[in-house]
Amino acid sequence: MIPLKYNVRNLRVRWVNTLLTMLGTGAIVWSSCILFGLVEGLQHSMKVSGDPLDVIVMRKGSTSETNSGIELTTAEKIPTLPGIARDEKGRPLAALELLNIPVVERVDGSRTNLIIRGIDPVSTELRPDFKILEGQGRMLEPGKGECVVSKNLAKRFKGASLGSELKVGEREKYRVVGIFSAGGSAAESEIWVDRKELEQNTAREGITSSVQVRANSAEDLAALKQTIENDTQFKLAAISESAYFADQSRSSAFLIVAGTIIAVLLTIGAMFAAANTMYAAIRSRTREIGTMRALGFSRFDLLISFLGESVILCTLGGLLGLAATIPLSALTYGTSNFNTFSEVTINFRFGPIVMAVAFVMTLAMGVFGGLFPAIRAVRMDVITALREV
Amino acid sequence: MGKEHSIELRNVTKTYKRDEFTIPVLTDLDLVVPEGEFLALMGPSGSGKTTLLNLIAGLDNATQGSVIVHGQDLGGMSDGEITRWRSENVGFIFQLYNLIPVLTAFENVELPLLLTNLSKRKRRDNVMTALRAVGLEGREDHYPRQLSGGQEQRVAIARAIVTDPFLLVADEPTGDLDRKSAEEILSLLQQLNKGFNKTIVMVTHDPEAAQRASRLLHLDKGKLVHDEVRNNLEEGVASS
Numbered sequence: 089m090i091p092l093k094y095n096v097r098n099l100r101v102r103w104v105n106t107l108l109t110m111l112g113t114g115a116i117v118w119s120s121c122i123l124f125g126l127v128e129g130l131q132h133s134m135k136v137s138g139d140p141l142d143v144i145v146m147r148k149g150s151t152s153e154t155n156s157g158i159e160l161t162t163a164e165k166i167p168t169l170p171g172i173a174r175d176e177k178g179r180p181l182a183a184l185e186l187l188n189i190p191v192v193e194r195v196d197g198s199r200t201n202l203i204i205r206g207i208d209p210v211s212t213e214l215r216p217d218f219k220i221l222e223g224q225g226r227m228l229e230p231g232k233g234e235c236v237v238s239k240n241l242a243k244r245f246k247g248a249s250l251g252s253e254l255k256v257g258e259r260e261k262y263r264v265v266g267i268f269s270a271g272g273s274a275a276e277s278e279i280w281v282d283r284k285e286l287e288q289n290t291a292r293e294g295i296t297s298s299v300q301v302r303a304n305s306a307e308d309l310a311a312l313k314q315t316i317e318n319d320t321q322f323k324l325a326a327i328s329e330s331a332y333f334a335d336q337s338r339s340s341a342f343l344i345v346a347g348t349i350i351a352v353l354l355t356i357g358a359m360f361a362a363a364n365t366m367y368a369a370i371r372s373r374t375r376e377i378g379t380m381r382a383l384g385f386s387r388f389d390l391l392i393s394f395l396g397e398s399v400i401l402c403t404l405g406g407l408l409g410l411a412a413t414i415p416l417s418a419l420t421y422g423t424s425n426f427n428t429f430s431e432v433t434i435n436f437r438f439g440p441i442v443m444a445v446a447f448v449m450t451l452a453m454g455v456f457g458g459l460f461p462a463i464r465a466v467r468m469d470v471i472t473a474l475r476e477v
Numbered sequence: 478m479g480k481e482h483s484i485e486l487r488n489v490t491k492t493y494k495r496d497e498f499t500i501p502v503l504t505d506l507d508l509v510v511p512e513g514e515f516l517a518l519m520g521p522s523g524s525g526k527t528t529l530l531n532l533i534a535g536l537d538n539a540t541q542g543s544v545i546v547h548g549q550d551l552g553g554m555s556d557g558e559i560t561r562w563r564s565e566n567v568g569f570i571f572q573l574y575n576l577i578p579v580l581t582a583f584e585n586v587e588l589p590l591l592l593t594n595l596s597k598r599k600r601r602d603n604v605m606t607a608l609r610a611v612g613l614e615g616r617e618d619h620y621p622r623q624l625s626g627g628q629e630q631r632v633a634i635a636r637a638i639v640t641d642p643f644l645l646v647a648d649e650p651t652g653d654l655d656r657k658s659a660e661e662i663l664s665l666l667q668q669l670n671k672g673f674n675k676t677i678v679m680v681t682h683d684p685e686a687a688q689r690a691s692r693l694l695h696l697d698k699g700k701l702v703h704d705e706v707r708n709n710l711e712e713g714v715a716s717s
Contacts, residue, residue, distance in 0.1 A: 091591065097579035379575040382536060383636075384564020384592050386557060470536050474571070 090380065090389055095397035099404075102369060109365040110405040113453055116358045117409030117446050120351040122416060122436065124445045127343045129437035132272055141173070141309055142214065142329035145299040145316055150325065151335075153187050153298045154203070158324060160184070163296045166322075169315060171308030172301055175213045181302040183208040186283050188290050190256045193246045202245065203278045204235075204256065206286030214300045217271025225250050225266035230282040235262035238276040240433035242267050254279065260289045274333060277433045301326075355449050358402070362457025366398050370465045377465050378473025387466040394465050398458020399451065406450030413438060483643065483676045484510035484533055489542035491528055491699075502528045504699040506542070510692075512643070515670040515677045517690035524696040526680045527648060533678055534646040535563045547643055564592045568637030568675075570666075572649035574629040576621040576636075582608065583617035586635045593640065607635035611665060627658030634665060638675070645669065647679040651686050663689045 099106045145166060150156035167182035174180055186206035191199050205211075212218045212227065220227055221239060228234035237248045247254040248264060255261045262281055270276050287293045303309035309328075316326040370377070377390060416436050491503040503525045510516055518526040531537040532544050535551050544551045547566055551559060568589075569575075576585045586607055590600045608614055611631040621629050630650060637645055647666065651659035667689055669675045679690060687693050688707075695703035 089591065091580075091584070093584070094577065094579060101579055375573075375575060376577055379569075379571070379577070380588070381560070382534075382563065382569050383589050384560055386560050471531055474536075474575070477573070 090385060090393040092396065092400075095393060095400060098369065098373070099397065099401060102372075105365050105368065106401060106404075109361055109401055110408055112361045113358045113402050113405030113450070114408035114412065116354045116453075117406045117449050118412045120347070120354060120445055120449060121409060121413045121442045123343070123347040123350065125413060125416070125436040125438060125442045127347055128439045128441040129272070129435045130343065131441075132435075132437050132439070139214075139216075139302065139329055141303045141306070143301050143303070143309065143313060143316075143326045144329055144332050145301060146297070146325050146327065148323065148325045153185070154189055156297050157295050158297070158299065160294045160296055162322060162324070163299050166299045166301060166316065169312060171304055171312050173304045175210060179210050179213075181210055181213055183211040183214055183300045184283060184296045185211060185298050185300060186286050186290075186292065186295070187297040188256075188286055188292075190260070192254075192256060194244055195246055202241070204260075204286065205275075205278045205280050206283030207280050208283055211280070211300065214302055215270055215273065215275055217273060218268060218275065219270075220266040220268050224268075225264070228265055228280065228282060231285065232282075233262055233285065234265045235279050235281045236266040236268050237264050237279050238433070239267050239269050240276045240435070241279060244433070248279070272435055272437075276435075300329075351445060351449060355452050358405075358449075358453045359457040362398055362402055362453050363461055365401065366394065366458050366461035367464070369397070370394065370461050374468065374473050374476035377468055378470050378476065381468075381470045382474060390466045391462050394462035395455060395458045398462070399454030402450050402454035402457065405453075406446050410442075410446050413442065483512040483514070483547060484508070484678070485543075485545040486529075486532070486539075487543050487545075489532065489539045489544060491525070491532065491537070492540045502699050503532075503539075506699070506701060508694075508701065510676065510678070512676055513670070513674045515667065515689070515691040516679065517687040517693045518678065518680045518696065519682070519684075519687050519693065520696035520702075523698075525699040526696050529696065530646055530648055530678055530680050533644075534567050534569065535559045561592075564589060565640065566642050566644055568634075568640070568642040568645045570630070570633055570637050570645060570647035570650045572652040574621070574626075574633045574653075576629055576632055578621050580620075581617065582613060582619050582621070582624065582632045582635075585621070585632055586617075586639050589636060589640045603639055604635075607639040608632075610638065610669075611635045625658070626654050627661055630654060630658070630662050631665070634662070634669075638669060638673075643676055645675050645677045647677065649680055649682065651681070651683060659683070659686065 144153065145158070146153060146156035147158055163184050167180040172180045172182050185208065188204045188206070189201045190204065192202040193199050209230070220236065225236070228236050235254060237254070242248050242250065250264055250267055252264050253261055254264055283296070301312065303312050313326040316322045316324050380390065486506055486508040489503055489506045490501070493500045493502060506529070518529060520526045528537065532539055533546060535546070539552060549562060551562070554562060577588070580588070583604055586604045587600055590603060595603065605614070605617070608617055611634050613628060613631050613635065616624065616628065621632070624632065645666070650666070651662055654662060663686055666677055666679070670677050670691070679686070681687050691707055693703070693705045693707060694701060
């Protein structure tokens with residue numbers, strides 16, 4: 089086989105061409121990785137949002153908490169059901185929660201819908217990843233007009249930073265007393281207030297959106313679901329939390345499809361860039377190719393050598409593109425949840441999808457970009473190639 | 478086929494097609510080259526000498542007739558077979574040296590050995606032996622651009638002999654060298670022919686270079702027009 093150093097040194101000798109191609113392929117890998125990193129962040133937020141023993145109780149037929157409504161008298165019976173887990177204080181881990189989706193102004197002056205969640209004191213217990221960030225205030229106290237805001241939203245919305253007053257519509261206003269994180273879950277796209285205050289402020293007394301429940305065990309979970317769905321006093325939908333969030337993540341499927349189409353088109357573009365570089369490389373080394381064929385290297389040896397060179401070239405670009413995504417780990421992107429039409433924030437996540445995208449794109453660029461130039465090299469007539477000056 | 482006849486061409490014709498025209502390059506050529514001969518091919522441009530060299534080296538196929546080298550009929554071999562045959566039996570020396578610019582002298586000489594199953598250590602020994610034989614010991618880490626033309630051609634000769642082929646083919650090996658370097662290269666070729674019994678076929682325009690060969694063939698318009706066996710080998714070596 090032709091030694092790899094032959095290809096590596098040729099790439100180094102033609103360093104301007106090599107660098108330009110690396111920058112081109114790197115930029116394409118970089119932009120695709122950002123897109124898929126955000127998709128991965130969205131999927132991760134939905135994945136971590138679901139605990140296997142948790143169920144969300146909603147009105148039958150509701151597709152999300154935002155279009156669910158349960159009469160308060162019915163909802164208040166759910167925490168009394170057997171099989172519900174309890175916290176250290178003995179309180180049942182069942183929280184009535186009310187959602188409001190007002191229009192709120194972003195710091196840039198644009199306006200969007202945002203989820204404001206009215207919570208019960210045990211709501212935080214049902215989200216084990218929930219925590220007030222160190223040095224970023226405290227948990228809200230019920231009945232005091234306070235709210236806590238996720239770290240993703242605090243910088244994106246007017247009046248959402250710690251100590252500010254968040255005004256929502258005509259009647260609602262809350263003082264921001266804490267900034268929280270929730271392990272990258274869907275809660276990081278929300279602002280939390282006291283449920284009873286939200287009821288009053290939105291004139292929705294006597295109703296709640298959902299009840300979040302944690303069962304003691306898998307058996308209790310099955311029994312609870314059975315009771316809530318079939319008992320005549322409830323007749324509600326009890327959906328496991330993981331299934332609920334999996335359904336909510338349908339919007340990411342669109343992003344994946346769109347992202348894949350964009351990535352494929354960009355990759356094809358990069359293949360031409362790589363092919364162009366390799367054609368130029370092979371043209372300038374015609375006599376070397378003839379010499380190696382004369383010395384006894386086979387057409388297959390040459391094919392592998394030039395394909396390898398193309399793959400090395402694109403891999404360098406791919407690594408550059410991947411490295412350029414590292415500073416983006418703090419990137420947060422806001423978009424609309426197609427189910428709730430509210431703002432959902434996505435953290436860029438450098439995980440297996442991003443790595444796989446970079447790997448596949450790089451390999452495709454290298455192999456398909458190098459294939460035709462390499463075929464041209466192996467099909468050269470030895471005598472003609474040797475005559476090349 | 479005995480090996481006393483290293484190269485045997487029988488009724489060899491070579492034509493090229495250019496559009497609708499058929500251009501004859503070699504016509505009905507017969508040639509026998511015994512093992513250990515140093516053959517110089519001369520003739521005007523277009524006489525067919527390089528084509529003849531390419532046929533003998535297995536780089537080209539005859540249109541008609543047979544080319545038998547070291548007992549092997551080259552006409553019946555596939556592309557893969559003839560590629561392997563070349564790597565085992567032929568050493569190439571080119572006018573412009575044809576070294577790989579990004580590889581050092583050592584790595585250039587090592588190239589043909591990468592097609593063998595020799596260990597790294599054995600390859601190193603063989604490369605150093607070849608470099609010593611051409612007087613370039615100590616230059617193994619130099620790149621071609623760091624060597625003179627004569628030294629580059631010496632590296633190319635080391636590359637040609639490193640696999641110990643029975644046949645060396647040289648296409649104008651002194652065509653790009655000054656007289657002193659050319660003399661050195663020709664002396665080296667004579668030593669390889671005399672000392673190691675290498676069969677050498679050399680194309681040259683230079684009558685002085687041709688004087689170093691043990692046999693001189695003249696071609697014109699694709700035919701052998703003059704065949705002269707010389708006895709000046711000792712003289713050639715002495716004058717180097």
